[in-house]
Amino acid sequence: MFQGYVQIAIFVVVLVALVKPLGIYLARVFQNERVFLTPVVGPIERGAYRLFRVRPEAEGQDWKQYARSLIVFSLLFWLLLYLILRTQGIQPFNPEGFHSGPWDVGFNTTSSFLTNTNWQYYGGETTLTYFAQMAGLAVQNFVSAAVGIAVLAALIRGIVSRSGKSLGNFWQDMVRIILYVLLPISVVGALFLVSQGVIQNLSHSTVIHTLTGGTQILAQGPVASQEVIKELGTNGGGFFNVNSSFPFENPSGLTNFFEMLLILVIPAALTYTYGRMVGSQRQGWAIFAAMFTLFIIGVVVVYMAEQHGSPAQHAAGLNTHAFHGSTGGNMEGKDQRYGIANTSLWAAITTVTSCGAVNGAFESLTGIGGAVPFSNLGFSEVVFGGVGTGLYSMLLYVILAVFIGGLMVGRTPEYLGKKIGAREIKLVSLGVLFTPLAVLLSAGAASATELGKRSLYAGINPTGFSENLYAYLSQANNNGSAWAGYTGFIQPHAPGNVGAFGITFADLLGGAVMVTARYAPILFVLAVAGAMSGKKVSPAGLGTMRTDNPTFVFLLIGIIILVGALTFFPAILLGPISNGLTGRLF
């Protein structure tokens, strides 16, 4: 395990080292300042404004205008993506000759990619044309990420603003985030991934006559260009059904490291951006500290549990101890080149963020190891979280912590000099509680009725319960990872969509949950930003509760755990923890 911890430590060091430089860069992008890419990207940016006919510097939007632009934009993009998924038969870049999939799966997939979830009932390489992957899904990988970051930028502006109601301009934020952040990193990252073995072509799949005279068909496609933004934008939707465990998506220990870094780097750096924009780096580091603490506890727990092996393996007489030349541990659903440590680390990273890409099978995680993804999602994706979404959700918890702290010391709660009033607290509470409520209602509806049963793979036992709960936990939190036995799509004659059909209940419920649990919190967050903007700032006094010291970090962690645990602990107990504690086989 020592070697594994060394690798985890290296990852942490590199991540932390990137927080400040990228954080500063992002702040400069949000504040419309000059950056080193301006000479190249500036003309394209101005061209985009001319094309859109917006003059961003003259068109600051209040929260309602910002929200309206966001909703209209998302609605039109939803329609376009659905159209793309339903017209596969007439598309270019379709060497396999695939036809469209079922309408209900299309509804689910469209909602999934619009909302940065990338929950996948469909299998990429067996159902989608290259055109749909590139011009449909990968576009959303950029756009949904940019929307999340834009909402965060608007919230920060609202918190900081001392006069006026403007939260910035939605169109400008989208253009700048895509052109200055997501696209340049993707171009460089994609080429690096190709150099390491991730495929990037438009060819027909290759039929190979193997060494021993068999036949193997290798799927092809434009993978690297999608892989990089799928991680960077915390999207997570794999080109292949088995996602980043497939060697053409993630061929080596190095690409694995790089991809993990891509997932976490923007959410981590945004805490620094936040500190810079509110004028106190300590505020940013305090939030980072709370996130990092919860993250690293999860990493250690899942790694230890996976290294221990599973009850089924022990009952079968398998020796799960490490020895010379063998990692030991629970290698079911894991690939050799990543081993236990890197599959465990990835599992924690992809669930604290709202990424959801996987490099191993979650359903095969041990009980206690599997409880880590559950808990991370139970914290409503505030521990780093999705790009933008994580920090804006976390700021709701910060305000909640300030409020509760204020009640404890008997003072009017203040955050960064602004008084927190009844309206803000109502909006924050709605924002904090909406997603957990969506999870419990939908998972409850699916597990309490016959309609949900058809999606189960493991049957009626703790693993089956986990499948169902995790499906809605993941979709409502816009994560997208899965206990992958759970399905909403049946494909009897793979590949292609011939004879394939969807499980309508699972597809529609999941799609509806993803959309509402994405946009309702966004509206609450923008409303909070609107309520905070223009508020008077009063200077901090002796009695002001500080929000940048260890006491506050501790309070914040406590409140996150309290809300998450009270909401989900009973349910998680019935799933993975039952598996972990009993050792019984089903």
Add this chain to the structure above:
Amino acid sequence: MVQGLRKDLRIAAIAIIAMTVVLGLLYPLAITGVSQVIFPGPANGSKVTVDGKVVGSHLIGQEFKGKAWFHSRPSATEYSGNVTFFGNAGPNSAELREEIREELAAYVKLNKPYDHSLTREGVPVDAVTQSASGVDPDISEANALIQAHRVAAVRHLPLSKVEELISDNTDGRSLGVLGEPGVNVLELNIALDREAPLK
């Protein structure tokens, strides 16, 4: 209000088309073009050839049967390279216990006649568990060293020679530290067949 909505609709209509063209076509096609020029090998699947014929990919494992070959890990997909899925065996699955029991017994039965010290406790975990990708190209070093005894005997090679081939075809940790070492089964079997072809 209505005017604002109309304006948003107009901008959004232009924006979604522009973004689809730039991010959905220009970007991936440009990356494809550049990759095909500067990294044609990896961009097309890191294919491996023997006597000019493509026999597989360095990155995608294949199924090997019989005593004369190194065997890959168990796979849920029978090493499919175009229809991928997880095995999804849960940690407390009684079915999984049975499968692992059978895999263990089969592995010991196959290799023990050539490696007399082999016991069930000595079987490395990767040899009897299904990979995630279904096409794991690697096995652990311990797994390869056990199978070396059998392969050496069947192919009439000295054990030391086979062990040398194993070490030649082991991908170490990236940069010496990232990931786990793995023995590339396809490359190893190609090297083996070159050294001592099957009659």
